[in-house]
Amino acid sequence: MRTAAVLAVSALIAASLVACGPGSPGGTVTLWMYPVIADQAQSRAYWHRVEAGFEHDTGVDLRIELQPWEGRQEKLGAALMAGNGPDVVLLQSDMIPQYAGENALAPVDDVVAGSPRPYPPAVVGALQVQGRSYGVPLYRTVTTTVYNRKLFAEAGITQLPRTWDEVAAAAPKLAAHGVPVLDYSGSTEETLNLTFYPLLWQAGGSVFTPDGRRSAFASPEGVSALRFLVGLEAAGGLPRDAATKRSGLADDAMVTGRAAMSHAMTAAAARTVVAAIGPENTVIGLPLQNRARVTFGTPGALSLLRSAKHPEVARKLLTYLTSPAVAGELCTRSGFFGPWADAPPPSADAVDKAFAQALPFTSAGDAHPQARKVMGLLAPHLQAALLGEKTPEQALAEAAAEADALLGRG
Template identity: 50%
Template sequence: MKTTASRILAPFAAFAVAASLTACGGSDEPSSSSAGTVTAWIYPVIADDKAGTAYWGQIEKDFEAANAGTDLKIELQPWLNRDEKLATAFSGGKGPDVVLLNPDQVPQYVRNGSLAPVDKVVEPAKDKFLPGAVKALTVDGKAYAAPIYHTVTTTMYNKKLLDQAGITTPPQTWDEIKAAAPKLKAAGVATLDYSASPTATLNLNFYPLLWQAGGRVFSEDGKKAAFNQAPGVEALTFLTSLYSEGAIPKAALTNGNVIADQPLGKQQVAMGFTNTPADAKTVATTWGAGNVIIGLPLKGEKQVGFGLPGGLSVNAASKNLAGAEKFLSFMIDPQQVVSLGSASGFLSPRTDAKVPAKDAEAEKFAAALEYAYPGEPNPAARQVMSLLAVELQAALTGKKTPQQALDDAAKQADDLLARQR
């Protein structure tokens, strides 16, 4: 048993946990395992460095006690540059036996043959998982990751600022946000927090609004962009109108999903719509716990918020596939699912293993889980985000109309998708 870790500062962008985290990083050299060893790359799902090291160290001990003859080595990795490091390891036929992945990462590694199907692990417990948890980690009918936790985002309001504007019921729909904006402006604050920095994941800004409008990022077959259709234009028009009226802070252009650094955290804006349990704990120290209100995801044509499962995948080149599968089976067991959720603050991907809510806010986030949508897995998902983010900024600053910006992004995305077929 060996847990390797070194301290570096890395943003938790991909999991949509909007906070600046101190992460653990393993060796820069790709790992390779002998027949009796299982190496796993795990990322900072537990925000506190010391607590994460202790938790995964105990997992190593417990797994080895239950699986005599197998040496588990968990290497705690940083989020920063994780795809580059993992791709390099996979391309060299090395890398860990097991790696923690998000749904938008899985398709690209399946396409290049880096992952082995894990249906043997998932199938016995498949009916115990949330319907979307396994589906989000499935490609062409095969599961390529076993869910071990689930994230969720939802609305968060500053009660003090709403009270100052005479708003007694927090805005829960797009129309209610539009109606509240003039009152909040008169009270000297903005209405809706937003992160438009090109470094911010669209899963925590534009995409939830697109889904709420009834739109999609990609066509059903995944071969074309769909975000420039009517729902996408409606969502971006909603955003640009609020921005031009001052209901979204001008700082949105550089905001990057870090709550403490944003107007919402600084009490300059009344609400956010893609906030996490970690965000709620962060602002409670400055707003006062009584001023933190957690609601359900916003409602447009649909009521939906962003949330995704984190899953463990198996390296197709592993020298110990059987040992890797045993580790996955160990981690999806209800006992481990609950222990990880309790340590990380995330929710359970299983219906038969609930993570105990520590407070009223945690219960509200748990209630939002039924509206959580993980997005549309596509091998080009990350690249399309980068293309679209630039055009969204052009629309917000008035350089292009919403339709022009989305059409320009769609043309680039379609060219990219065509080259990758």
């Protein structure tokens, strides 16, 4: 099914190129793209065809530079300071407020409004700063809960836990069999979007106050979320090295059958779990429920830099890249969901169908220029709480003091 869909979309792109014909020559435009398609050979082939297609349409020289994820912000920041950055770049939603606040991005409301297929309001809103759009949606990610049914059954648990209370109740029963109920990676190098933040949101909390001037994670809701984790740790409900563990598919506790569930897993990781423990033992459910049912999911978006040498040509590139034909094939090849309100799963298999059920519960988190810096400040305090060096209240209060000092300087 996936191969047939790719061939159909590829044919559609080819047909549209023949119909449109080349445009008038003019200028060069540069795109910085990242490994959205994990397979390097497929990625190079796809972007080579995109480059050739746009050049055929417009007569413009398109240079697509494939960049690594690692060190992306540092490299982009250095390029912008040196005045040699790209014209268009792929950004995640939590990066956009920072660059928009630095006046590095140009609004793209016209491109978003001109999409032939509507975007969900939440997707558009995640890419806006003060009501202006600074990113055109290209794809959507989603995470959700994944279970090892066999481990629960061996512990005498017949109903998989769907709420925090049920997870906490299952923890000692699984621990008696030497199995942590929840896989958790508490290394300070992990993104909190896939670890602590989904729990914070499920507790009804947020990272920042509505006006963005102060942190909000030291609230009763935030304390509740961290107490939940610390309580699981005390009950043997987390991996022994949870406080320092990095996520990694090769020796992941879910993949090796050493943990019973994950609360914020990607579809790609879920496929690895299915391959390792078998589809009969793998269950993909909705996000956990506490005060709210919510999980992390974010749109990847293309942004136009103010320093673009040919901004009108760059806008044409944005329209071309985010068209249903071009972006649709990207989503099929990458396994990400399309950004449109009516987008089907990237494939018809059971994993994608299950993850599609979690899409309505996704949150891109708090949009704030200092979001990533605050995450870096908070992470070591969360780790200290998991190590038993601080109480949840103390850890969050100390992190909030540091974050508020940062926000005050901003």
